[in-house]
Amino acid sequence: xxxxxxxxxLCLALPLLGGCASIAKGVTEGIMGTGGEExxxxxxxxAIRGPAYEGIAPALEHQAAVPGGITxxxxxxxxGKHLPGYSGRLQDKLTTALGLDVVQEQYxxxxxxxxxxxxxxxxGDQPLGxxxxxxxxxxxxxxxxxxxxxxxxxxIDSTKATLAYDTTDEYAYHRATLNRTxxxxxxxxxxxxxxxxxxxxxKILLSVNQSLCWMISGDWNALPNxxxxxxxxLEGDTARHVREDDIAxxxxxxxxxITLDAxxxxxxxxxxxxxxxxxxxxxxxxxxxDIPVYMLANQLPLLQLGFVKSDITGQRDRYCQAGGDRxxxxxxxxxxxxxxxxxxxxxxxxxxxxxxxxxxxxxLCPQVVNVTVNVAPVTSAxxxxxxxxxxxxxxxxxxxxxxxxxxxNGIGAGKTAPAVATRCQWMETRRD
Numbered sequence: 001x002x003x004x005x006x007x008x009x010l011c012l013a014l015p016l017l018g019g020c021a022s023i024a025k026g027v028t029e030g031i032m033g034t035g036g037e038e039x040x041x042x043x044x045x046x047a048i049r050g051p052a053y054e055g056i057a058p059a060l061e062h063q064a065a066v067p068g069g070i071t072x073x074x075x076x077x078x079x080g081k082h083l084p085g086y087s088g089r090l091q092d093k094l095t096t097a098l099g100l101d102v103v104q105e106q107y108x109x110x111x112x113x114x115x116x117x118x119x120x121x122x123x124g125d126q127p128l129g130x131x132x133x134x135x136x137x138x139x140x141x142x143x144x145x146x147x148x149x150x151x152x153x154x155x156i157d158s159t160k161a162t163l164a165y166d167t168t169d170e171y172a173y174h175r176a177t178l179n180r181t182x183x184x185x186x187x188x189x190x191x192x193x194x195x196x197x198x199x200x201x202x203k204i205l206l207s208v209n210q211s212l213c214w215m216i217s218g219d220w221n222a223l224p225n226x227x228x229x230x231x232x233x234l235e236g237d238t239a240r241h242v243r244e245d246d247i248a249x250x251x252x253x254x255x256x257x258i259t260l261d262a263x264x265x266x267x268x269x270x271x272x273x274x275x276x277x278x279x280x281x282x283x284x285x286x287x288x289x290d291i292p293v294y295m296l297a298n299q300l301p302l303l304q305l306g307f308v309k310s311d312i313t314g315q316r317d318r319y320c321q322a323g324g325d326r327x328x329x330x331x332x333x334x335x336x337x338x339x340x341x342x343x344x345x346x347x348x349x350x351x352x353x354x355x356x357x358x359x360x361x362x363x364l365c366p367q368v369v370n371v372t373v374n375v376a377p378v379t380s381a382x383x384x385x386x387x388x389x390x391x392x393x394x395x396x397x398x399x400x401x402x403x404x405x406x407x408x409n410g411i412g413a414g415k416t417a418p419a420v421a422t423r424c425q426w427m428e429t430r431r432d
Contacts, residue, residue: 045343046402046424049353050369051431052412053292053336055405057098059246060143067142069244072215074148076208078253078297079192082153084109084132090250090398091147095136097401097408097417100145104135108223112210113230114203127228128207129154135220148215152207152258156195193254193303208262216241233282242285249293250407253347253394256295256339257303260360263291264310267331267363276329290334294407296397298339300359301349310361320365335364340371340403344378345393353429369411373424375400 059071073094075087095103112128129152136145196204213231214223216238251259266272275283318324320334337356341348356366376392397403402424405417411426 044423045372045374046420047372048369048406048411048420048424048426049372050338050429051367052428053338053369053410054413055292055408055410056094056145056246056248057408058410058414060098060100060145062246063144064142069246070219071143071145071246072148072248073145074150074211074215074247074249076150076211076249076251076255076259077153078251078255078299080153081157082151084130084149084151086151087147087149091134091136091149093398093404094147094407095145097404098136098143098145100136100138100143102137102139102141104220107135108133108220108225110224110226111228112207113228114206115210115213115230115232123203123206125228126203127154128152128203128210131211131214133220133223144220146215146220148211150207150211152204153192155203155207156192156200159195159198159200193257196254196258197307204258205262205265208259209266212262212266213238215247216245239281239285242282242289247289247291248407249291251293251295252397253297253299254303256293256298256300259293259295260300260337261307263293263331263335263364264361267361268310272331286332287328287330289332290336291332292336292338295337295339296403297345297348297394298341298351299347299349300337300339300351301355302347304355304359309359312362313359314357315362316357316365319362329363330365331361331363332365334367335360336367336369338369338371338406340373340397340406342375342388342393342397343372344374344376344388344390346390347394371403371406373397373400373402375403 056071056073059069063069063071075090077086095101109130109132112131113125114123114128129150132149132151134147134149136147137143210231213233216233217223217231217236218241222236249259272283312319315326318326319330321327337351339351341350343350350370350372351368353368353370356368360366374388374393375396376388376390378386378388380386401417401419405420406424409415409417409420411420411424412428
């Protein structure tokens with residue numbers, strides 16, 4: 001009787017449509033007579049598999065002891081249109097957990113331009129998105145964090161305009177109300193991974209690479225504000241900033257694949273090869289750098305299906321172990337991937353244990369930590385069983401104190417956050 005209601009199959013068929021979970025819940029309660037409070041149960045799954053690692057907090061503590069360095073975090077979004085300021089909730093949760101209670105009143109924001117010269121890409125001065133930077137400190141000023149928020153979705157707006165007619169009143173009025181809302185969501189989100197594999201691929205990668213370049217280019221005072229700017233990693237004292245500053249990246253959904261591809265593109269670029277031959281100080285600084293990447297709603301296994309894997313995989317010992325015959329050809333000392341996935345998110349995937357060895361360029365020296373966590377509560381309903389809002393399971397990572405705790409304090413390497421220590425299970429992995 002319940003499944004004959006058209007709202008239920010629609011919600012199940014379109015799991016990313018906001019509000020479907022609440023509609024399904026309301027129909028269930030109305031027909032079965034169940035109460036909202038009684039139908040909710042938070043299973044609270046939080047399972048961590050991987051080696052011990054530090055989060056962002058120790059870097060800030062090190063600043064207080066040894067002044068000079070800055071902690072820098074880059075945010076890269078996933079599918080859908082994102083306007084500057086989209087990461088506000090994450091920034092609030094993160095800075096609160098880190099004890100940073102002072103923010104610069106005015107953020108800095110500017111448009112990214114392609115680096116020069118890149119005549120083979122024929123990009124000219126085409127904009128590559130917007131970079132917004134917020135500056136956070138504690139009241140004494142002994143700890144500082146710069147949060148770089150990249151909004152790259154404007155790159156593909158003109159491409160997605162091909163579908164615009166589908167959701168105009170001129171045509172969309174033919175659809176039923178719920179179907180119309182669902183179609184609008186699909187048209188604005190689902191094409192993004194397809195577009196990323198096409199002509200805009202290099203533009204999006206350059207957007208991330210330019211953001212990374214600005215991260216290592218200097219401190220708050222060195223950043224431009226307003227206008228259009230390009231970054232040259234060989235200008236200024238970038239090598240010193242790489243050595244002294246702590247860098248972390250947070251990604252969401254498709255942003256995980258984009259960021260990994262951007263890091264791999266740095267390792268394979270002709271410029272990197274030339275710098276390696278010269279033993280350039282910047283490359284040497286990067287080779288001694290750990291880069292943690294916190295991937296929310298991780299999609300690496302899914303999106304790997306559309307890409308040819310790197311030619312250099314399965315060679316970690318040669319590139320990443322001191323004494324390896326290609327140790328001086330590594331790109332970083334380590335890229336630590338902490339992959340978060342809610343099993344009730346239909347577009348999120350855990351990273352298999354050997355994924356890094358088989359599919360990620362060995363020059364990145366990848367290390368993978370898997371985090372399976374319920375960020376969306378599970379609803380228990382008669383007849384249909386349990387159900388969780390897939391939209392919340394895809395988007396609510398920054399609202400979960402365990403996720404924030406794993407980003408700020410890590411696991412097994414110092415002061416583990418209370419929410420992680422009491423509500424998560426950790427299976428440590430070791431290479432030896």
